[in-house]
Amino acid sequence: MRITQKARLAALGVAFVYAACRAENPVLSVHEYAHPKVVRFLGPMPEPETNRFRPQVIHLGRKLFYEPKLSANGKVSCATCHEQSQGFSDGVALATTGVSGKPATRNSPALINLAWSNNGLFWDGGAKNLESQLLGPLHNPDEMGQAIGVSLDKLKADSTYRRAFEKAFPDQQVSITNLLQAIAQFVRTLVSFDSLYDRVLRQEAMLNDAEARGRNLFTGKCAVCHNGPLMTDNDYHNNGIDTTYPPIHDGQPMGRFRITRKDADIGKFRTPTLRNIAVTKPYMHDGRFATLEAVIEHYSSGIKRSTTLDGKLPAGGFHFSAQDKADLKEFLLTLTDENFLKRKEFHLD
């Protein structure tokens, strides 16, 4: 009798654990980052030697990405400013959702295909890689504002996290390195290569006439910087949105100069990808343009002259016709990857 009851309890326990596991979404499988669709254009996803993909680590990284305990007021997680339905950006020019409630000094960028971002992160390249980049938002009082030591203590006090770190890492520790590695791995899995444009590149679909005209214009005028399948050359340019670059906010409006201190880099920012651009508004490093129309108008009639303006961009703009502008927009809309914006591997429930 006692044994059966024990057995029944055990069975219940197993069923409970099973249900708990089943309720959690799977993470992206290793096959998917080495998916032929991706590999065909870019080769396999680069994996840092020191932080190899492992499902348990990605799984933990995803949980941490959505974890408000990592913030000083217990309310802010990475996802507060990087929301899946918006290409992991946040829809406002300068976020005020950080712990301090004060506006951030830059627009929250979309997090897309960053595994291939090999020339610095942040709008000015102020971070070398995803692992080190994460110290920024975790510490910054206008973002999550909590010392890492405090975050680690909170995680150590939670047995679910202790077990997850034990399972994920050979040294089994809840440590800074492991915390950063886990979140970085999850962010690397945010891969978007399944828009209409990709299906066209794979010769599985065709653009309509307006989209095709837009693509031609784009190839001629924009693709030098918004280049290749990543739609970015991972380099720094001045695209003529300003003529002056005040040294306020620790030099943030000065762009790449803040990092290199070379005059030639004043006003240069890292070319953003244009993937999922329809849902990542507002645009530019400070979110100054609310719509794609406003961005296209900038390139048509608003490009400002300055000493560091990129040579590929004419001061005064390209002077697009109304038809050109409409076509360019149609092409940009083909870059939306609905699956990326919804896929369950990228959210918790």
Ligand code: HEC
């Ligand atoms: C309060 C809003 C906020 C929170 C919270 C936040 N971020 Fe960000 N994130 C930003 C802003 C703003 C930038 C751009 C900063 C810059 O370039 O100077 C950024 C930049 C980034 C970048 C660089 C992307 C690129 O293309 O260069 C990554 C990656 C990133 N955040 C991931 C995270 C992760 C992971 C977390 C959680 C640990 C997080 N962020 C929390 C607002 C936020």
Ligand code: HEC
């Ligand atoms: C000389 C390089 C260069 C060329 C050419 C160029 N861009 Fe850009 N583009 C950039 C840079 C750099 C930024 C970011 C600037 C900033 O944030 O201050 C940017 C930003 C954008 C953004 C906003 C992205 C975001 O996430 O905020 C869009 C949309 C865009 N460009 C579209 C275009 C289109 C369309 C063309 C062609 C008409 C074009 N670009 C030509 C370099 C370039």
